[in-house]
Amino acid sequence: MIDAIDLTKALIRRPSVTPADAGAMDVVEAALAGLGFSCRRLRFGEIENLYARYGTARPNLCFAGHTDVVPVGDAAAWSQGAFDAAEIKGVLIGRGAVDMKSAIAAFAAACATAIEAGKVTGSLSFLITGDEEGVATHGTKMVVEALEIEEEVIDHCVVGEPTSSARFGDMIKVGRRGSINVEITVHGVQGHVAYPHRAANPVPVLLTLLQRLQTRVLDDGYPEFQPSNLEITRIDVPNTATNVIPGTARAQLNIRFNPHHSGADLAAWIASEAQAAGEGFEGTVAVVPQISGEAFLTAPGPFTEVVAAAVRAVTGSDPELSTSGGTSDARFIRALCPVVEFGLVGTTMHQVDERAPVSEIRQLQAVYERLIAGYFTAFAA
Template sequence: MANLIDPVELTRDLIRRPSVTPADAGAMDVVERTLLGLGFACRRMKFGEIENLYARWGTARPNLCFAGHTDVVPVGDAGAWSRDAFAAEIVDGVLLGRGAVDMKSAIAAFTAAAGEAIAAGRVTGSISFLITGDEEGVATHGTKLVVEALAAEGEIIDHCVVGEPTSAETFGDMVKVGRRGSINADILVEGVQGHVAYPHRAANPVPVLIRLLSALQSRKLDEGFPEFQPSNLEVTMIEAPNTATNVIPGVARARLNIRFNPSHTGQQLADWFDIEAWRAQGDFPGKITVTSSISGEAFLTERGDFTELVAAAVADVTGAPPELSTSGGTSDARFIRALCPVIEVGLVGKTMHQVDERAPVEEIRTLQRVYARILARYFA
């Protein structure tokens, strides 16, 4: 049967909307218009300046949801791109453009697969879409609030597929069944500025910051956790604003991030930061302030019927079952897991966020076939 929607052309249409977070640039309109054409009931859910969409075809259960985001990261150096980042050009069978991999192609591929399944009369329950414009940003006005609103209304989603680019080296070699948690900490040490020749008249914040960071880095967080790699702490910024060589600075700052497995909770790590800050304070007359922000907790979708169904669908198309992994960064799956089991399936992620982000046209079509097999098995 011929495709009702060409996933490549729909991806190109989406890429041509420069929806760099928090801008929408008409991207959500493209998704909504396409889904309306397939018979979905569409509901725009705008929080702040962020456009979100929840759409559903059917009213019966089970309800299989596809989740994704239309927003993209900035282009960076536009002159470094071989083509306009938002022109969506196809060169030698490869689609170039911001969002080609992460993840406008997945939205298009699932939309095409859903249209095909609906036209064939194979959907015995419901298909829904949860699309946000706030995944690449701070993620405070996107999926998190949509999930909370749907839960409060009693909307039931039985299972969810997120279209993040999960494949590692070759298409279909990996899907994600969980993610590590993430916590950020901003550290501010306030001392007293002074002349380097008269240190007794100053309070240097730099040694205190070094002492605190050393204590944090010296702890081995864990050896890993079943299904998860070890937690890791990375210092991402250190500064002591000072333009002179003979001045003891008045402040020193640092920023760090921990990606953590279920050995920890975000709050436990935040409490640890505070304890180490208290120890580093000692007799320092200044002040240490640690501001923690928990982006998400670690989670795992347990092996079972749903993970087996998705793995089998990938194998139907690629000929080999995928690795079920929890590696990589965070995604909006961390919010959706409050509603239902969730698994992530998408393209090879090597060029996401890079200059000349790109996806082979044939892989976008192959992703549609994978999603079609998921739908066929799910509603069998």
């Protein structure tokens, strides 16, 4: 058997700040191998990934998660060492306690219980990456591509992200908005402020473009989704002199979008607006988009009900099915199968003194145990 708290502590004590693994994947692999999982490491670039499977029959229920964590920030501000995994008055403190080493440990412990009880009438699998908090180019995305090539079948997936909002079990994520980052660079002609006719100031062009983009109401929402929003995240004019018209101005923005849009359509719209803003300008306006993921939804049905029923049985309350929040690796896994996300309360993730009550980690294990049992009851032949 596996103790979820002990395994969480062992993982926290591995300082796996993206892209470092620091032995965290070894800890996961050892725990799963001990349960009889067939484990495969998939290394892409400098990123360690793991795919492990128990059983060969269908249906295959997969758990997806990540061992990498964000930097600790101001280490001196922590009440305990960020990687000490200290347990103080029933609360586990450490980077990854919430996001999301505890969820990996809880699902592993739940698998141990299910295997011991003989309740696995199909297969259980784990898709664990070390590149979720980073650029995510060598993590789950590439593992999914490799599994597709191998024709590995995953029927349904649960991602262990900290989805609970105010209290444990109040929310399940059944979809996510898409995300696109855009970098805009306006190149003009540098010159003296007293002789503007000899220069081409890029700043007014950039400001005009940003104003045009922000003026548009993207939409009023979409069934199950909140409205799309465009946020300017950076404006930069590399100029330290007061009497010089700059030669370059840059900006960055992000759009979180619902299924009214696709990343490609939004990129085309911004490019069109950039062209219009640059008409008559003696310079260039360059737009570089990066689509992080498209909007998706796992429609309510038998799978979401199995997950909701497991939460309801442990907490006594019905969880909200939500598409709010940022992106996650679910955006890649949806190419393989229906996917939902469920985990701890996320209020302290990425913060100093990230922490999780031990009792809630035990509750999470209990939800996962019921989820596994309910899943094979509902979907096994």
